[in-house]
Amino acid sequence: MRIGLDSKWLLMLVFAVLPVRAEEVVVSAAASLTNAFKEVGTAFEKTQAEAKVTFNFAASGPLLQQIENGAPVDVFVSADQETMNAAEKKQLTIPATRRNFVSNQLVLVQPKAGSPLKGIGDLANDTVRRIAIGNPASVPVGRYTREVLQAERLWDSVQPRVINADSVRQVLDYVARGEVDAGFVYATDAAIATEKVTVVGTISTPRPVVYPIAVVSTSRRTKLAESFIAFVLAPEAQSILRKYGFAKP
Amino acid sequence: MLPDGALLPTLLTLKVASLATLFAFVCGIAIAFVLARREFVGKEGLDALLTLPMVLPPTVLGYYLVVLFGRNGWIGHWLDGQFGYSLIFTWQGAVVAAAIVSLPLILKSARAAYEGVDRNYEDAARTLGQSELAIFVRVTFPLAWRGILAGTLLGFARAMGEFGATLMIAGNLPGKTQTLSLAIYDAVQAGEDALANSLVLITSIVCVVVLVGSSQILKVRHF
Numbered sequence A: 001m002r003i004g005l006d007s008k009w010l011l012m013l014v015f016a017v018l019p020v021r022a023e024e025v026v027v028s029a030a031a032s033l034t035n036a037f038k039e040v041g042t043a044f045e046k047t048q049a050e051a052k053v054t055f056n057f058a059a060s061g062p063l064l065q066q067i068e069n070g071a072p073v074d075v076f077v078s079a080d081q082e083t084m085n086a087a088e089k090k091q092l093t094i095p096a097t098r099r100n101f102v103s104n105q106l107v108l109v110q111p112k113a114g115s116p117l118k119g120i121g122d123l124a125n126d127t128v129r130r131i132a133i134g135n136p137a138s139v140p141v142g143r144y145t146r147e148v149l150q151a152e153r154l155w156d157s158v159q160p161r162v163i164n165a166d167s168v169r170q171v172l173d174y175v176a177r178g179e180v181d182a183g184f185v186y187a188t189d190a191a192i193a194t195e196k197v198t199v200v201g202t203i204s205t206p207r208p209v210v211y212p213i214a215v216v217s218t219s220r221r222t223k224l225a226e227s228f229i230a231f232v233l234a235p236e237a238q239s240i241l242r243k244y245g246f247a248k249p
Numbered sequence B: 001m002l003p004d005g006a007l008l009p010t011l012l013t014l015k016v017a018s019l020a021t022l023f024a025f026v027c028g029i030a031i032a033f034v035l036a037r038r039e040f041v042g043k044e045g046l047d048a049l050l051t052l053p054m055v056l057p058p059t060v061l062g063y064y065l066v067v068l069f070g071r072n073g074w075i076g077h078w079l080d081g082q083f084g085y086s087l088i089f090t091w092q093g094a095v096v097a098a099a100i101v102s103l104p105l106i107l108k109s110a111r112a113a114y115e116g117v118d119r120n121y122e123d124a125a126r127t128l129g130q131s132e133l134a135i136f137v138r139v140t141f142p143l144a145w146r147g148i149l150a151g152t153l154l155g156f157a158r159a160m161g162e163f164g165a166t167l168m169i170a171g172n173l174p175g176k177t178q179t180l181s182l183a184i185y186d187a188v189q190a191g192e193d194a195l196a197n198s199l200v201l202i203t204s205i206v207c208v209v210v211l212v213g214s215s216q217i218l219k220v221r222h223f
Helices: A002-017 A032-047 A060-069 A081-089 A119-123 A140-151 A154-163 A168-174 A185-192 A222-233 A234-245 B007-037 B043-055 B058-069 B074-083 B091-115 B118-126 B130-162 B162-168 B180-187 B193-221
Strands: A024-029 A052-058 A075-077 A099-104 A106-111 A131-134 A162-163 A181-184 A197-203 A209-215
Touching: A002 B180, A024 A032, A024 A060, A024 A168, A024 A222, A032 A052, A032 A168, A032 A185, A032 A222, A052 A060, A060 A075, A060 A081, A060 B180, A060 B193, A075 A099, A075 A222, A075 B058, A081 A209, A099 A168, A099 A234, A106 A140, A106 A168, A106 A185, A106 A234, A119 A140, A119 A154, A119 A197, A131 A154, A131 A168, A140 A154, A140 A181, A154 A162, A154 B043, A162 B162, A168 A181, A168 A197, A181 A185, A185 A197, A197 A234, A209 A222, A222 A234, B007 B043, B007 B091, B007 B130, B007 B180, B007 B193, B058 B091, B091 B130, B118 B130, B130 B193, B162 B180, B180 B193
Parallel strands: A024 A052, A024 A075, A131 A162, A131 A181
Antiparallel strands: A075 A209, A099 A209, A106 A181, A106 A197
């Protein structure tokens, strides 16, 4: 009896020191999902008693590097198939858990105060002094942008005026502050900054912008990670994502 | 000898750090002299203000610089209107950021060095009819130079390693504003470990050379 009581106290002490760890799911997600996923996370926490979602938002490339270097992540969400393919190839994610859950569109934006651009062709013009894009080496939106500009035969003329950014949100910030004359972001990013940026137009990409989600191989909470993915695919989360402008995959 | 993509950041870093140290040195030794030898209202306040860049998080400093020098910033708007020029995303912007962070290191050491100079030597020169400028050049500075040099080398090392404020004002443009610390960050983000390794090695070697060089210079007793 007495021994039982002691071990119960000991157990309580352990849980008092490590209260949330057992129930926490860490989600590394593409920067473009920042606003929508915060709301999805809150909704998920309401459905799961004692579950806590912790987000880590950055460009998909750096997120992959963190996971590769042993970051304790349970769910990985990238803004392109390429980064997720790389994760799968390195056996960092579980292929069977991979799902495409939303799609997005590339848009050309410019500062509200700038002289209006008509379309992507105007970028060949030297009066557009600086063009912000995601760094193609690590940021998916930058790769989509480069592919479009290459297909339009604009890349060589645009490249000397390109300002590389660390994530899609940095591109948005550069445009919003008027530090660049144009930039390429996702439609969903432009939608949260309508007071400061103008959308010149939607740009069709050679490959569709489809976001995959998967459980990380080293996750110790695969059950909770899987239920988070199931929640993201379910109607409640999907309608939150629609509200922020994400489309069906 | 250098791998692809390592030469440009190395040269740029040396250029930016040297120019920034030069600016910080000229401003630092002048302001420090005034702080060490003159009494005026708000003296310690000025000292604290100029020391701030040493203690403020680099992102805060970077934010101030963006607010001041951005195209819509107070100074930046004027520069853009008058000359069509902007410091944002230029290597000159990186020099400004690096100069501001290395200034306090030079200023603090120089002030302490001046205050350690015996005022009697200066007074003796004054009785010999030397001008204040001549006293500074011929008496005070030569007696204080070791402390000033130590601070300047620290300032150079700090300027070389500048990251946060530089990223915010100068961006991360390969070949234009991408210094060694930014290139390392970029290489790690993109998973190019081989490039990151050589950049880290180069940075470490340059720092060791600066340290060894400085201790050699400090062995020399006089000019």
